[in-house]
Amino acid sequence: MMTILAIADHGLQWPDAEQFLRVLLMRDYNTRVVVLGVSVLGLAAGVVGTFMLLRRQALLSDAVSHATLPGIGLAFMLMAAWGGDGRTLGGLLLGAALFGVLAIFCVIGLTRYTRLKDDTALAIVLSVLFGLGIAFLGLIQNMQEGNAAGLSQFIYGKAASMLAVEANTIFVSACVIALVCTLLFKEFTLVCFDQGFAATQGWPVGWLDLVLMVMVVGVTVVGLQAVGLILVVAMLIIPPAAARFWTDHLSRMALIAGGLGAVSGYLGATLSGLMTNLPTGPVIVLTATFMFGVSLLLGWRRGVIRRVAAHVRLVRRVGMQHLLRAMYELRESGDDPIRIGRLMMKRSWSIRRLKRLLKRAQRCGHVQAVSDQSVRLTEQGLAAAATVVRNHRLWEIYLITHADIAPSHVDRDADAIEHVLGAELVERLERTLAVEPSRAPPSPHPLAGAAS
């Protein structure tokens, strides 16, 4: 079974349509297991990563993955020294796993028994162990025995050169990891959210933490061949970070992260199969990052566009409410229709902004133009304005009577908060102030710009 997925071993070549289909539709057995294996690995990484992200341990997974390199090097040297094939995969991965666990204990030990902060401990452990790994690789290159070629594949990852057996191992391990996460979902959630509380209920917090770390080591180690140790952290962290933009619910976040991870795994494995000299790791990272960017912009919960849109809506609503209130107050003092010049004096708005506001108010039917220079509230506009003014004045009266704020200052304070008063709060204000519903009380202070 030495079938190798790499389409061509020399030169940069774009695949032709037939190859493209063959890989995308996974017609070869080998392609199929490799792509499936890496996809399931992506899924498991996304789920485990969700907990790492929430546990604020994103960087720990980076330290773990870097620490696997000396493990691989040492395992290779030992196996070669005892006369075996240094590249026996099981041995290499065992060495990687042991060093991954060692890295975790180093970080925990450094933070617990010295006064070092955890970022310092992480930086030390990561760089020292990775440096050690590079030194080992240097030694190995000078060794005669053992067949050192291909060790660097663990650094960048090359799914395309994986054997079906190896891909099967990935598949099975990833399934086990995903299963453990599902079974311990409740426990991991509790430990990530509130360790102290979890401990008082008798959950073995330390052990659960350790199981989570072992999952991370597991993802890292089985992902080494496919993704490479430098970039495996991206598979753990980027999908959950992207998922957070879409949901406020942990189980959905884990599902989305798993899905994004699987998609990036799939694309990473297929693209690296298609294109010569394209390592899997970078493709997976780039795919995941692309989806992260999309989530950042479009995410329903926390996406930038949604937040900007919400802000724009708020600004518009506030502007409209200012206009309606100004017109209502002028109408109270007898201006009907209202001259635009008089409106100008009510607030510090520019003529352009005022005109724009008026135009928008006309479009939604709150205001009608009487002439070039004067406008009036429509019936609908009047009703809307009455509500706005009412809320404003209720809040002002509340501030004066209950918060001891001078009447001359309440206008500004009320201005800041009235636009966010919800129905529930208004109702409470009405009850507190014992005013009858649906009528605006008179203003508790003289109005600016009123001719009265």
Place this chain on the structure above:
Amino acid sequence: MASSARTSEHSANAPLSIHDMTVAYHRRPVLWDIDFDAPQARLIGIVGPNGAGKSTLIKAALDLVPRVSGVVSIYGKPYRQQRRLVGYVPQRESVDWDFPVNARDVVTMGRYGQIGWCRPVTRRHRAAAMEALDRVGMADYARRQISQLSGGQQQRVFLARALAQEAELYLMDEPFAGVDAATEQAIMAILEDLKHAGKTVLVVHHDLQTVSDYFDWLILLNMRIVDAGPTADVFTHDNLHKTYGGKLTLLSEAADLIAKQR
């Protein structure tokens, strides 16, 4: 120095009995020779200046920080065997409120101990969580993501989580911190209910003005127990003087300053 509760004989069935407990952080002792029996069905205040070790007392009793020496028993048995009987409300700042869960999810965590390993949350436990939320007046906010709750509401959610534990002894770490007056009254009403139902509630408390209104039993703490007993006996000028080092008014200002510098 001598505490009225320091007796060699501990009552066998006190809800919480702490015997000669000493706690140290980085080898510096923060609590010395803590020794008292908390009586059943009382609201017990733990009062003392900043850095007196009030939170540490609770955490050490719950095995959250290691004890150098001493024995803690809950209804006469070690805490390990009695976890089900103890409800805990940690400080609100101890968790990340941006965590992707809603109010009901947090309260359901109070049931995890009863649900057990690897089992999913069933409808029965979700109903119990809703009931607890209802008791603290937060039923309408069950689906609200916890970061969207105000400080007082978050505190109520924590209280509801402890209620959902259906415990006999409750340990609460500053449940009134950062809470408005209305919420404080609401929480107090719930604590009174717990007391009338025969539960014992220990509360770490800051506000000396409300001490005699709220608590019928009191522990004055400043790295050691200055005095412990019924509020009427313990809450005296002399004792406060001992607890707060004689500069009661200055101290709270100084403490605020220190807190700001941290």
